[in-house]
Amino acid sequence: MSGFEDFWAIYGNVVLTLGTNSLLALSIWLTLACGMLAMANAAFMGIGAYAAALLTMNYEASFPVALAGGMVAPALVAALIGLPTLRLSGVYLAMATLGFGEVVRVTILNTESLTGGALGLNGIPQLTQWWHVVLAVVLVLLVLWRVRRSKVGRAFDAIRGDETAAGLMGIDVRSTKMLAFVAGAAIAGLAGALNAHLTFFIGPGEYGFDRGVEILTMAILGGIGGLAGPVIGACILTVLPEALRGFSDFRLVVNGLILVLIVLFLPQGIWDPARFSRWLRKGGRRHA
Amino acid sequence: MLELTSLSKNFGGLHVLHDVGLSVPEGAIFGLIGPNGAGKTTVFNLITGLLAPTSGGIAFQGQDLLRRRPHEITRLGIARTFQNIRLFKEMTLLENVVVGAYRHMDYGYASLLLGLPRYREHEARARERAHELLGWMKLDHKANDLADNLSYGEQRRLELARALATEPRLLLLDEPVAGMNTGERAELMREILAIRERGYTILMIEHDMQFVMGLCERIAVLNFGRIIACGGPQEIRANEQVIEAYLGREDDEQAEQAQ
Amino acid sequence: MLEQQFVNALSLGCVYALFALGFTLIFGVLGVINLAHGAVFMVGAYAALVVVANLGLPLWAALVAAMLVAGLLGAVIDRLVLKPLRRRNAPHLIPMIATIGVAIVLNNAAQAFFGAGNLRFPFGTVPEGVLTVAGLHVTVIELGIILLSFALMAVLMIVMRRTQFGRALRAIAESPKAAWLLGINVERLFLTTSFAAAALGGVAGVLIGLYANALYPLMGQPMLHKGIAVVILGGMGDIRGAMLGGLFLGFAEVLSVAYVGSTMRDAVAFGLLFLILLVRPQGLFGKVVQRKA
Numbered sequence: 002m003s004g005f006e007d008f009w010a011i012y013g014n015v016v017l018t019l020g021t022n023s024l025l026a027l028s029i030w031l032t033l034a035c036g037m038l039a040m041a042n043a044a045f046m047g048i049g050a051y052a053a054a055l056l057t058m059n060y061e062a063s064f065p066v067a068l069a070g071g072m073v074a075p076a077l078v079a080a081l082i083g084l085p086t087l088r089l090s091g092v093y094l095a096m097a098t099l100g101f102g103e104v105v106r107v108t109i110l111n112t113e114s115l116t117g118g119a120l121g122l123n124g125i126p127q128l129t130q131w132w133h134v135v136l137a138v139v140l141v142l143l144v145l146w147r148v149r150r151s152k153v154g155r156a157f158d159a160i161r162g163d164e165t166a167a168g169l170m171g172i173d174v175r176s177t178k179m180l181a182f183v184a185g186a187a188i189a190g191l192a193g194a195l196n197a198h199l200t201f202f203i204g205p206g207e208y209g210f211d212r213g214v215e216i217l218t219m220a221i222l223g224g225i226g227g228l229a230g231p232v233i234g235a236c237i238l239t240v241l242p243e244a245l246r247g248f249s250d251f252r253l254v255v256n257g258l259i260l261v262l263i264v265l266f267l268p269q270g271i272w273d274p275a276r277f278s279r280w281l282r283k284g285g286r287r288h289a
Numbered sequence: 290m291l292e293l294t295s296l297s298k299n300f301g302g303l304h305v306l307h308d309v310g311l312s313v314p315e316g317a318i319f320g321l322i323g324p325n326g327a328g329k330t331t332v333f334n335l336i337t338g339l340l341a342p343t344s345g346g347i348a349f350q351g352q353d354l355l356r357r358r359p360h361e362i363t364r365l366g367i368a369r370t371f372q373n374i375r376l377f378k379e380m381t382l383l384e385n386v387v388v389g390a391y392r393h394m395d396y397g398y399a400s401l402l403l404g405l406p407r408y409r410e411h412e413a414r415a416r417e418r419a420h421e422l423l424g425w426m427k428l429d430h431k432a433n434d435l436a437d438n439l440s441y442g443e444q445r446r447l448e449l450a451r452a453l454a455t456e457p458r459l460l461l462l463d464e465p466v467a468g469m470n471t472g473e474r475a476e477l478m479r480e481i482l483a484i485r486e487r488g489y490t491i492l493m494i495e496h497d498m499q500f501v502m503g504l505c506e507r508i509a510v511l512n513f514g515r516i517i518a519c520g521g522p523q524e525i526r527a528n529e530q531v532i533e534a535y536l537g538r539e540d541d542e543q544a545e546q547a548q
Numbered sequence: 549m550l551e552q553q554f555v556n557a558l559s560l561g562c563v564y565a566l567f568a569l570g571f572t573l574i575f576g577v578l579g580v581i582n583l584a585h586g587a588v589f590m591v592g593a594y595a596a597l598v599v600v601a602n603l604g605l606p607l608w609a610a611l612v613a614a615m616l617v618a619g620l621l622g623a624v625i626d627r628l629v630l631k632p633l634r635r636r637n638a639p640h641l642i643p644m645i646a647t648i649g650v651a652i653v654l655n656n657a658a659q660a661f662f663g664a665g666n667l668r669f670p671f672g673t674v675p676e677g678v679l680t681v682a683g684l685h686v687t688v689i690e691l692g693i694i695l696l697s698f699a700l701m702a703v704l705m706i707v708m709r710r711t712q713f714g715r716a717l718r719a720i721a722e723s724p725k726a727a728w729l730l731g732i733n734v735e736r737l738f739l740t741t742s743f744a745a746a747a748l749g750g751v752a753g754v755l756i757g758l759y760a761n762a763l764y765p766l767m768g769q770p771m772l773h774k775g776i777a778v779v780i781l782g783g784m785g786d787i788r789g790a791m792l793g794g795l796f797l798g799f800a801e802v803l804s805v806a807y808v809g810s811t812m813r814d815a816v817a818f819g820l821l822f823l824i825l826l827v828r829p830q831g832l833f834g835k836v837v838q839r840k841a
Contacts, residue, residue: 038641086825100819101822155388170455256656261646268633
C-alpha cells in the first residue's frame with residue numbers, strides 16, 4: 002500500500018484537479034450541446050468557490066451545505082443574466098460571457114471586506130476528500146447521460162442543428178437554452194466549491210479570461226460529440242503540464258505545441274463518435 | 290379553421306403585405322400562389338410566429354395566434370415545412386422525426402433520470418410513430434441513415450414526416466414540390482391527398498401551376514403583398530388580374546400553364 | 549489636470565486602436581478570433597528591444613524591425629496553422645483554439661528566452677523632453693505615439709477605401725466564396741492581411757513598451773482582453789469601429805483611474821463590453837448581417 006500512498010502524496014492533487022476539471026469541461030459541454038458558445042463558466046466557478054468558502058469560513062456551514070451554496074449561487078446569477086444574454090448568438094455571446102467573467106473578477110477585487118479583494122481568501126478548510134470529487138463526477142456524468150437520451154437531450158441537438166426548426170417542433174428554445182446555461186453554471190460552481198476546499202486558498206485571478214479559455218479548450222479538444230470527450234480533454238490538459246515537468250522551462254511551450262497539433266489533426270476533437278463509426282464502416286467494407 | 294384578417298407587414302419602409310385576408314376551412318387543401326416576391330413565405334412566417342404582423346389578426350380554431358411564440362403555435366396544432374429544407378443534418382432520419390414528437394412526450398425529470406416506465410413508454414411510442422410516418426413516406430428503410438445523405442426529394446419527404454410527427458391539425462407546406470421530377474410530383478400529390486383523407490387540413494405555397502390546380506380546392510393569389518383573387522381553380526384560371534400578374538412579370542411558363 | 553489626462557488618454561487610446569485594428573482585420577477578413585494577437589504584439593515589442601539594446605540601432609529601425617518580425621510571424625501563423633484548418637473546413641471555433649495554442653507557445657518561449665521579469669528600453673532610446681502643443685504638455689514619446697498611430701490609421705483607411713486591394717478585402721469580408729468566384733486570390737490576401745494585422749500589433753507592442761517603459765512576456769494578455777472589448781464595442785470586423793473604440797477605451801480608462809480609482813481600470817473595458825452587448829450587440833458600427841460562406 003505504501004506505493005499507492007507515495008503516489009497519492011505526490012500526485013493526489015493532480016488526480017483531484019483532474020476531477021474538478023472534468024466537471025468544468027462537462028459544464029461547458031452542456032451549453033455547447035445547445036450550440037451556444039457561452040464562456041462564463043470560469044466566472045461561475047469563481048462565484049461557487051467564493052460562496053462555498055465564505056459559507057464554511059464565516060458561517061461554519063457543513064460541507065454539503067457549502068457545496069449546495071456553491072451550486073445555487075452561480076445558478077441564480079446565471080438565471081439573472083441569462084435572459085438578456087442568451088438572445089445573443091455566436092461570437093457575440095462568447096464575448097459577452099467572457100466580458101461577464103471579467104466583471105465578476107473585478108467585482109471580487111473591489112469587495113475586499115467580503116472577499117479579501119486581491120489578496121483572496123486564505124485558510125479555507127481542506128474538506129474535500131477524493132471520494133467527494135469522484136462522487137460528483139460520477140453523479141454529473143450519470144445525470145447528463147440520462148438527459149442526453151431523453152427528449153431534453155434531443156431538444157439540445159435540435160437547437161444546435163437548427164434553432165428555428167427546433168422551435169417549430171414545439172421546443173421552447175429560450176427555456177431549454179436557459180436550462181443548459183443555469184445547469185452548466187451550477188456544475189461549474191460545484192467544481193469551484195470542491196476546488197476551493199482543496200487548495201486552501203483562492204484568489205480573483207484564478208477565475209478570469211485564462212481559466213475561461215482553458216475550460217473551453219478542454220471541451221473542444223476532447224470533442225463534444227459525447228460525454229467522454231470533455232473528460233478526455235480535461236485529462237489531457239491537466240496531466241500534460243505535469244507529464245512535461247521534465248522539460249522544465251520549455252514544458253509549457255511543448256504544451257502549446259501539442260494543443261496546436263491536436264487541433265490541426267483532429268478538428269472534431271479526440272472523442273469523435275462520427276469518426277469512429279466511419280472507421281468501423283471502413284473496416285467492415287474491407288472484410289466484406 | 291385558419292382566419293387571416295387584414296394582415297399587414299412592414300419592414301421599416303418596405304410594405305411586404307397589405308391587408309391580406311383569407312379563410313382556410315377545415316379539411317381543405319388550400320393553395321396560396323403568386324409571382325416571386327409577392328410575400329407568400331412572409332405569410333407563413335407570420336402564421337408560425339417567426340415574425341409579428343404590423344397590423345391585422347390571425348386566428349386558428351378560434352384562438353388568437355398573435356404574440357405567441359413559435360413553439361406555442363406548434364403546440365396548438367400547426368406544423369410547417371420550409372422552402373429551403375431545414376432538416377437536422379447531423380441526426381438520423383428516425384431522430385429527425387422523433388424530434389417532431391417532442392410535445393407529446395409527457396414525462397418529467399424524475400422519469401427520465403431514473404428510467405421509469407413512463408419515460409420508456411413515451412420514448413418507445415414516439416419511435417414507433419416515427420417508423421410509421423417514415424414508412425408512410427417510403428423512407429423507413431433508411432431510418433438509421435444520416436439526414437444529410439438523402440436525395441433532394443427524399444429530404445422533402447422527411448421534412449413532411451417530421452412535420453406530421455407533431456400531430457398537427459393544419460399543415461403549412463412551403464413549395465413542397467420544388468426541385469422534384471414529374472414522377473415525384475405525382476407521388477407527392479397522392480401522398481397529400483392521403484394526408485388529407487386522414488383528417489389534416491393543408492395550406493400550401495407553390496409555383497407549379499399544374500400541381501396547384503390539380504390538388505387545391507380553393508386558391509388565393511398574392512401579388513405585391515395583396516390578395517388579388519380568391520376562389521376555385523376554374524375562377525382563378527380565368528381571372529384577368531391573375532393572368533396579368535403573371536404575364537406582367539414575364540413569367541411566360543406560368544401564364545401558359547394558367548391558361 | 550483634465551487637459552493633462554487628455555494627452556495621456558489619447559496616446560493610450562491610439563495604442564489600443566492600433567492593436568484592435570489588427571485584431572479586427574483578422575476577424576473581418578479571415579473570420580478568425582485570433583487569440584495569438586497578444587503574443588504577436590509582445591514579440592514586436594521584444595524584437596524592437598533586441599534591435600535597440602543588442603544591435604545598437606536607432607528607434608526607427610527598431611520600429612521597422614518590429615513590424616517586419618511581427619508581420620512575418622503573423623504570416624507564418626496563417627500559413628502553418630490557419631490555412632490547413634481552412635482547407636479542412638474545420639468547425640468555426642477550432643482556429644480560435646489553435647491560436648490559443650500558438651499564444652501559449654510564444655508566451656512561454658519568450659519567458660524562457662528573456663526571463664519573466666520586466667525589461668526596459670535602454671535609457672536614451674527616446675529623447676527626453678516635454679513639448680508644449682496647444683497649451684498642453686506632451687512628452688516626446690506621447691507625441692511620437694499619437695503621430696505614428698494616426699499616420700498608420702490614415703494609411704490603412706486609404707488602402708481600404710481607395711485601393712483595389714482594400715476593395716478586395718472588403719469583398720472577402722462579406723463573402724469569401726463570392727470573392728473567389730470574382731477572381732480574387734483569396735488565399736494570398738489572407739496571407740497579406742495576416743501580415744499587416746500582425747505588423748500593426750507589433751508596432752502597438754513597441755509603443756506600449758515605450759509608453760509604460762516595461763516589457764514582460766505576458767504583456768499581450770491584458771491587451772488581448774481589451775482588444776476584444778474594443779472590437780466588440782466598435783463592431784466586429786469594422787475598421788472605423790476599432791479605431792474609435794480604441795480611442796474611446798483609452799479615454800474611459802484614464803478618466804476612470806483619475807476619478808474613480810485604479811482597481812476599476814480593467815473593469816471599465818469589460819463592463820462597457822457587457823452593457824453594449826446587451827443593448828446593441830453589433831457594436832457602435834457593426835452590422836447585424838451574418839457572414840455568408
